Amino acid sequence: MRSPKDFFAPLAVGAPAPVREVPARPSRMIHFFDPSNEKMAAKVPGMVGTVDVLLGNLEDAVKADRKEAAREGLVRIAKDTDFGEHTQLWTRVNALDSPWVLDDLTTLVTEIGDTLDVVMVPKVQGPEDIHYVDRLLAQLEARAGLTRPILVHAILETARGMANVEAIAGASPRMQGISLGPADLAADRRMKTTRVGGGHPGYLVRQDPPTGLGEGVDPITADRATYQQDLWHYTIARMVDACAMHGILPYYGPFGDIKDVVACEDQFRNAFLLGCVGTWTLHPVQVDIAKRVFSPSAEDVAHARRVKEAMGDGTGAVMLDGKMEDDASLKQCLVILELADRLSANDPELAALYAGGSPSEESGTEASGTEASGTAADSKPADSKGEES
């Protein structure tokens, strides 16, 4: 491990100095496209400004005999496209043990390093993988004369990577964030699923057997409610903690059932509520879902403002809508307000939405003792099972 004193020193002579903080640019959706697919690539210029991140994917989902075409396609797209102020360009390179990754990194950094914001590294096993990419990027940046470092994003998709997630998150100042790779992770863990992310109807808990049934009725086989559980809860929560601990950003990954936009929204919202800042989108139909889910609702923003106002200097406790608010609930509200401010700076529609307030904002704000009327319940998704119970 490097000495803490050297942590922010460039890893090659002539390489740019590492960043001290992850740039606070929105990344609600990391939109995947295959640069070797002409139809998909043709859509990229039209998506600039509508997505936070465009990611030219070189790894899985690109056929082995299209790897070079994908790399060349990405170079062409990066050179020919103006990504504007609000859309970043990322790539996912091939795995570190593959025959393509060295050429991926060498070509991309030297040809389009000044346009590329983040390199996503798949199947990261431990901090040693990040150290390797860190040093190589520094050498290539120096060669290309880059003045801004390219950041690194790890995909959590092996059991070993999962066990090392904290060390991966803190492996380099280049670390921008971590995404869940549920398909590869499931395979590596020998989970018995066959899907790309999302839930499974077999992963459930069942109500206890009923009591007091008549003679001869078997309580074990009686009708008992079942509740599907979230397969990814532990993994996402641990990833979020590792990222928060190291000041980097956590993301949900792919949701492969493109047609099931309802379950996709649920999965994205679970991740958002647990602390993720964004998700991958694999198909244009998922972009608006991600935008909706990973931007706080107008009602939540209005409620957060009311709490902030009611809390005055930020200490003590007040009653608002029958609920106690204090320093800690204020901190949660400040997370929402900070996100809303950041998103508003890029998006006039959201700025207008958040400025417009809500019915709950217009109702009185009794800061102490008495209950103020109005509720933030409207901010809940239409089908927010369990949240209100």
Ligand SMILES: CC(C)(COP(=O)(O)OP(=O)(O)OC[C@H]1O[C@@H](n2cnc3c(N)ncnc32)[C@H](O)[C@@H]1OP(=O)(O)O)[C@@H](O)C(=O)NCCC(=O)NCCSC(=O)C[C@H](O)C(=O)O
């Ligand atoms: C999933 C797809 C293969 C579906 O493609 P297709 O059958 O062409 O869908 P449609 O006919 O509905 O497409 C309509 C039009 O939209 C264009 N399109 C489709 N996807 C995209 C896209 N991502 N970006 C831009 N444009 C897109 C089509 O070309 C159609 O255009 P037109 O005919 O002109 O109207 C496909 O969406 C796809 O390949 N998506 C990306 C898949 C991907 O990147 N997979 C890798 C990430 S997931 C993963 O790796 C697992 C992870 O690592 C883990 O371990 O968990």
Ligand SMILES: [Mg+2]
């Ligand atoms: Mg994968």
